[in-house]
Amino acid sequence: xxxxxxxxxxxxxxxxxxxxxxxxxxxxxxxxxxxxxxxxxxxxxxxxxxxxxxxxxxxxxxxxxxxxxxxxxxxxxxxxxxxxxxxxxxxxxxxxxxxxxxxxxxxxxxxxxxxxxxxxxxxxxxxxxxxxxxxxxxxxxxxxxxxxxxxxxxxxxxxxxxxxxxxxxxxxxxxxxxxxxxxxxxxxxxxxxxxxxxxxxxxxxxxxxxxxxxxxxxxxxxxxxxxxxxxxxxxxxxxxxxxxxxxxxxxxxxxxxxxxxxxxxxxxxxxxxxxxxxxxxxxxxxxxxxxxxxxxxxxxxxxxxxxxxxxxxxxxxxxxxxxxxxxxxxxxxxxxxxxxxxxxxxxxxxxxxxxxxxxxxxxxxxxxxxxxxxxxxxxxxxxxxxxxxxxxxxxxxxxxxxxxxxxxxxxxxxxxxxxxxxxxxxxxxxxx
Amino acid sequence: xxxxxxxxxxxxxxxxxxxxxxxxxxxxxxxxxxxxxxxxxxxxxxxxxxxxxxxxxxxxxxxxxxxxxxxxxxxxxxxxxxxxxxxxxxxxxxxxxxxxxxxxxxxxxxxxxxxxxxxxxxxxxxxxxxxxxxxxxxxxxxxxxxxxxxxxxxxxxxxxxxxxxxxxxxxxxxxxxxxxxxxxxxxxxxxxxxxxxxxxxxxxxxxxxxxxxxxxxxxxxxxxxxxxxxxxxxxxxxxxxxxxxxxxxxxxxxxxxxxxxxxxxxxxxxxxxxxxxxxxxxxxxxxxxxxxxxxxxxxxxxx
Numbered sequence: 001x002x003x004x005x006x007x008x009x010x011x012x013x014x015x016x017x018x019x020x021x022x023x024x025x026x027x028x029x030x031x032x033x034x035x036x037x038x039x040x041x042x043x044x045x046x047x048x049x050x051x052x053x054x055x056x057x058x059x060x061x062x063x064x065x066x067x068x069x070x071x072x073x074x075x076x077x078x079x080x081x082x083x084x085x086x087x088x089x090x091x092x093x094x095x096x097x098x099x100x101x102x103x104x105x106x107x108x109x110x111x112x113x114x115x116x117x118x119x120x121x122x123x124x125x126x127x128x129x130x131x132x133x134x135x136x137x138x139x140x141x142x143x144x145x146x147x148x149x150x151x152x153x154x155x156x157x158x159x160x161x162x163x164x165x166x167x168x169x170x171x172x173x174x175x176x177x178x179x180x181x182x183x184x185x186x187x188x189x190x191x192x193x194x195x196x197x198x199x200x201x202x203x204x205x206x207x208x209x210x211x212x213x214x215x216x217x218x219x220x221x222x223x224x225x226x227x228x229x230x231x232x233x234x235x236x237x238x239x240x241x242x243x244x245x246x247x248x249x250x251x252x253x254x255x256x257x258x259x260x261x262x263x264x265x266x267x268x269x270x271x272x273x274x275x276x277x278x279x280x281x282x283x284x285x286x287x288x289x290x291x292x293x294x295x296x297x298x299x300x301x302x303x304x305x306x307x308x309x310x311x312x313x314x315x316x317x318x319x320x321x322x323x324x325x326x327x328x329x330x331x332x333x334x335x336x337x338x339x340x341x342x343x344x345x346x347x348x349x350x351x352x353x354x355x356x357x358x359x360x361x362x363x364x365x366x367x368x369x370x371x372x373x374x375x376x377x378x379x380x381x382x383x384x385x386x387x388x389x390x391x392x393x394x395x396x397x398x399x400x401x402x403x404x405x406x407x408x409x410x411x412x413x414x415x416x417x418x419x420x421x422x423x424x425x426x427x428x429x430x431x432x
Numbered sequence: 433x434x435x436x437x438x439x440x441x442x443x444x445x446x447x448x449x450x451x452x453x454x455x456x457x458x459x460x461x462x463x464x465x466x467x468x469x470x471x472x473x474x475x476x477x478x479x480x481x482x483x484x485x486x487x488x489x490x491x492x493x494x495x496x497x498x499x500x501x502x503x504x505x506x507x508x509x510x511x512x513x514x515x516x517x518x519x520x521x522x523x524x525x526x527x528x529x530x531x532x533x534x535x536x537x538x539x540x541x542x543x544x545x546x547x548x549x550x551x552x553x554x555x556x557x558x559x560x561x562x563x564x565x566x567x568x569x570x571x572x573x574x575x576x577x578x579x580x581x582x583x584x585x586x587x588x589x590x591x592x593x594x595x596x597x598x599x600x601x602x603x604x605x606x607x608x609x610x611x612x613x614x615x616x617x618x619x620x621x622x623x624x625x626x627x628x629x630x631x632x633x634x635x636x637x638x639x640x641x642x643x644x645x646x647x648x649x650x651x652x653x654x655x656x657x658x659x660x661x662x663x664x665x666x667x668x669x670x671x672x673x674x675x676x677x678x679x680x681x682x683x684x685x686x687x688x689x690x691x692x693x694x695x696x697x698x699x700x701x702x703x704x705x706x707x708x709x710x711x712x713x714x715x716x717x718x719x720x721x722x723x724x725x726x727x728x729x730x731x732x733x734x735x
Contacts, residue, residue, distance in 0.1 A: 018443040048713035085578045085596065088570045090623050097443040099621055111598060118600040226440050240456045244489035252488060258453045258602070263439070287484035295439045299452040299485070312460050336598050351603050354460070413603045420584075420607035422597040 016092065019225060022101040022116035022149070024109075024140040025126035030157045034126060034195035035089060035102060038217065041202040044091040086112050095221045110370065110385040111336045113140065114425055117147035118411065121225045124153045129162045129192075132172050138179060139370045145183040146332060146387070146427065148407055150228040152180070153189045155216060159208070160194040166210045189223075191216050229296050233401065234262030234270070235323075235409050236316040237353035242301055254285055254301035255310055260353065260408035262318070264294045264302065271319040272310055273399045278319055279306040296408075313355035315399040315409075323409065323431065325397030328362075330430040332403075333382065333390040337416065337423035341381040342390070348423065352398050352412040359414065363391035382424075389429070403427035444630055451478075451618035452485040453602060454581060458563045458616050459485075459492055461606045465563040465616075466523065469495040469515075471507035472681040473638055474567030474619055476514070477627055480636055481618060482565075483518065494521035496561075498552050500544040501528035502662045502684040510639040525555035545683055549733045553589040556613060563606065563614050571623045572711070575727035581620050587611040589733030624679075624711050625704050632697045644677045644695040655688035679704075679711045 025031035039045045089100040101116030103109070117123055123144040127137050137154075144152050154176050162168045173190045180188055191200055192208050193216060199205035202217045214222070239257040264270075268281045284294045285301040294300045302316060310316075317323070335342050342361060350359040367379035367388040382388045403410030414424035441449070458465050467482060469475045482491045497511060515522045527544050530536045535554060536547040556564065570577045580596050582604045597605050606614050619627070631638065649656040650663065650671045657663045659671045662685040676689035677700070694700040 016443045017440055018446045046710045046713065047708040048710055085593070087577045088621070089577065090571045090621070092443075092623070092625070097623075097626070115598045115600055119602075226438050229439070231439055239453070240460045242486060242489050246488075246490065249488045256456050256485070258449060285487075287487035297446055297449050298441065299449040299456070301487075349607070351605065354457075408601060411601045411603065413600055413605065415605055415607060420605070420609065422599075422605045425598070425600045 016095060016097050017225075018097050018099065019122065019220065019223070020099045020101065020120050021122040021124055021220070022103060022113065022120040022144075023124045023126070024103055024113050024116075024143075025136070029126040029128050030195045031102070031126050034155065034157065034193070034201070035100060037195050037198055037201050038100075039089065039091055041198065041217065042091045042093055086116050093217070093221055098220065109136075109139075110143065110334060110387070113143050114147060114334045114336075117144060117149050118407075118425070120147070120149045121228060122151040122153060122220070122223060123149045124155060126155045126157050126195075127172060127176075129156050129158045129168055129172065133175055133179070135371045137176070141176070141180055141185065142183060142370055142373065145180075145185050148404060148427075149186060150225070151187045151189070151223055152185060153191065153216070153219065155195075156190065156192050157195050159192045159199065160197055164192070164207045166208075169211075187223075189213065189219055191219065230261035230406055231263055231295060232261070233321055233406060234264060234268075234316070234318045235260040235401070235406065236262075236264060236302060237355070237399075237409070238310055238312055238314045238316065239354045240312060241310065252303075253307075254303050255316065256299070256301045257316075257354070258299045259294050259296045261296055261406055262321075264300075264316075265292065266290070269319055270304070270316050271322050272304075272308055273315045273317060273322055274325045274397050275308070275310075275314070277306075277308045279304040279308055281305075313353075315353065317399075323399050323401050325399055326431040327394050327397050328431075329392050329394070329398060329400060329426075329428050330365075331390055331392065331412070331426035331428045332368075332387060333414070333424050333426045334387045335382040335384060335424050337421060338384045339419070339421075340416075340423075341383045341386075342388075342414075342424060343381045347417070349415040349417050350392070350394060350398075350412050351415065352400060353409055355396070355398065357398070358395045358417075359392045361390060362393050365389040365391065390426070392426075398431065400428050400431040402429065402431065444626065444633060447622055447626060448481065448484070448630070450602075450621065451481045454604070454616060454618045455482055455485040455565070457604055458565070458606065458614075462563040462614070464559065464561050465493040465565065466559070466561045467491075467493060467495045467565040468567070469497050469511065469522075470567075470681065471497070471504075471511045471639060472567065473627055473631065473642060474569065476636060476638060477622075477630055478565060478567045478618060479514065479518070480630075480634060490519055494523055496523040496525060496555060496564075498525045498548050498555070499527060500548060500683045500685075501526065502544060502686075504639070504641055504678075504681065504684050506639045506641050507681055510637075523555065523559060525551050527551050530554065543683070543686055545686055546729065546732075548683075549589070549729065553733050556589065557611075561613065562608065563616055565616050565618060567619055568617050569619050569622050569624070569627075570617075575730055579617065579620070579730075581617055582606055583615040583617065584608065585613050585615055585733065589613070591615075591730045591733070593727065593731075625701070628697065628701045628704055632701060639681065641678045641681065641689075643700065644675050644692045646673050647676050647689065648672070649674050649676060649689060652688075656691065657688050658684070660684065 087102045103112040103116040125140045169192045193200045200215045204215050238255045242254040266281050271278045282305045283303045284291050346361045366375040366377045401409040410428045412426045416423045530551045536550050648659045648671050677692040678689050694703045
């Protein structure tokens with residue numbers, strides 16, 4: 001199998017696409033070492049960064065260059081040797097640009113992993129080959145499936161420390177596969193690696209002749225993500241109305257937004273929610289001129305043939321494929337606020353696509369134990385990092401789809417109206 | 433029915449779409465946004481994205497330059513030309529004026545990076561700006577890697593890294609009380625190379641100092657500083673004319689040039705792709721102060 005050329009070639013990179021992935025695991029699993037290795041092997045670590053990390057490692061008395069210091073940027077993190085927050089890292093190969101949402105394994109793990117996974121095309125979970133699956137691995141796999149991340153990679157790390165034993169790898173792989181099957185899990189790939197030594201990271205390792213699959217980087221470069229997007233259901237949340245106040249451009253009225261799903265074309269019949277008025281797309285504009293179609297994640301400006309009253313928060317759909325405006329929704333909610341729990345009767349601001357409303361918690365059906373998947377139906381509240389099935393009633397209708405069908409029109413955030421903090425993230429199960 | 437079209441967008445198109453989305457969110461949800469414009473390449477790209485986000489309408493907010501008074505003339509000239517051609521309002525928050533009126537005091541070493549912050553905050557208060565677009569990228573620096581797209585600032589303009597709002601999907605929370613503000617970084621997910629590819633793709637003109645030219649420079653600590661009214665030769669130093677270009681444009685007394693023959697955008701891209709030193713590491717005296725220099729400045733309300 002031929003391997004990729006790793007230097008991000010200047011000319012080729014204009015045709016690259018973008019893959020966002022989230023990593024989960026603790027320092028002990030070798031996650032930082034793995035990320036450091038990916039950056040190093042793709043020549044993304046710069047000499048001055050490496051020097052700074054080497055100097056910092058030496059002054060801390062670390063026995064080896066601690067690549068975790070590359071990502072732990074905040075003073076408190078370095079002082080306490082922990083990762084507090086989601087860190088974003090970037091690297092590229094000639095095929096793809098990668099955005100890593102690096103989420104810490106321990107502190108506030110759920111909140112951070114949910115945040116990182118919300119925009120991810122792929123999630124990467126690490127386990128230590130000596131320890132096998134631990135509670136945390138199952139939790140990470142569950143959150144990946146809850147957030148509907150389409151692709152999952154399990155890296156069985158530190159294979160060098162178990163003498164590259166195929167049986168060890170297969171036992172972990174089998175156990176994880178059967179657990180993942182219960183989760184409605186996405187496309188799964190399992191790779192034996194040594195992050196420290198670089199085995200099966202950028203190139204396939206000679207230490208695993210029994211392993212038939214790709215190296216990690218080869219998989220990241222080639223995993224097929226184009227079909228993950230929903231190109232069927234036209235959903236165009238109106239973000240902003242463009243009406244130039246100018247003498248040169250007159251009578252222009254365009255609806256600006258980012259295509260959430262589906263393909264829009266000039267001439268298409270459309271319906272606008274919540275009014276239900278119908279019209280036809282007369283033009284799809286960009287600053288570079290009109291286009292003959294728009295699909296996710298394009299940001300465009302849509303013009304309609306008829307004058308209809310449309311404002312921010314409305315949604316352009318197709319007449320026979322549109323969400324039903326709903327004020328009662330059931331959702332899995334991840335609570336993210338340490339200052340106060342979610343309680344039945346609590347009122348919050350809710351932001352869903354480009355629409356903001358208020359919501360009251362009508363019920364908490366159960367709290368989910370993310371480690372055992374046990375449902376506690378007696379729970380009265382959700383504290384920080386807890387997840388539960390919640391019933392909400394909103395002040396105005398939401399134009400929502402089920403999250404499993406549409407990650408953009410199925411997700412929302414809850415905001416505390418006093419502190420203005422983002423306190424919860426929701427994934428709609430049922431909208432009716 | 434099989435789908436033959438890939439419906440694929442390039443990474444640059446995806447980044448552009450995300451940045452445009454962010455700018456429109458701000459315009460829709462805030463009263464008084466402003467775009468921080470230094471004349472550096474990142475703010476130039478940001479201005480281009482703003483132009484695209486609201487076309488065919490004009491950019492619906494003013495731009496603000498926090499002017500340290502230590503400028504490259506090519507950059508000021510570029511700023512004025514660009515602002516005029518877009519028909520924008522330019523607000524200049526002048527550090528020199530703030531020194532003259534006693535708002536801030538000149539530091540003994542004459543550097544003005546740190547005293548920019550009160551000048552910026554003063555202007556924010558005066559004009560009641562509630563959203564400030566900045567061109568910072570997460571790949572620039574470790575503290576920036578953990579910054580949000582919408583970064584909340586209290587009434588003192590301070591950033592609290594341990595108390596940031598989670599950002600999920602494309603749902604940005606810009607809520608704030610009067611006096612508080614949000615810094616918005618539409619280029620968060622861009623790298624230096626992405627910025628250059630975009631400049632090439634969009635054929636965006638830049639101030640000439642970004643391309644290789646001959647300049648009288650003095651070498652200090654491995655960096656090459658232009659000899660001019662802000663940087664004078666110290667005893668024992670000698671200057672020489674070298675072929676250089678600037679990789680970043682900041683305060684003229686703090687920003688160093690790099691040796692380079694790259695006099696076109698394509699040559700710059702080749703150079704950036706091959707370089708082994710980060711842009712701030714290669715060119716910014718102000719970031720070398722300590723491991724947490726950027727974090728400390730951001731906490732105080734820096735960009």
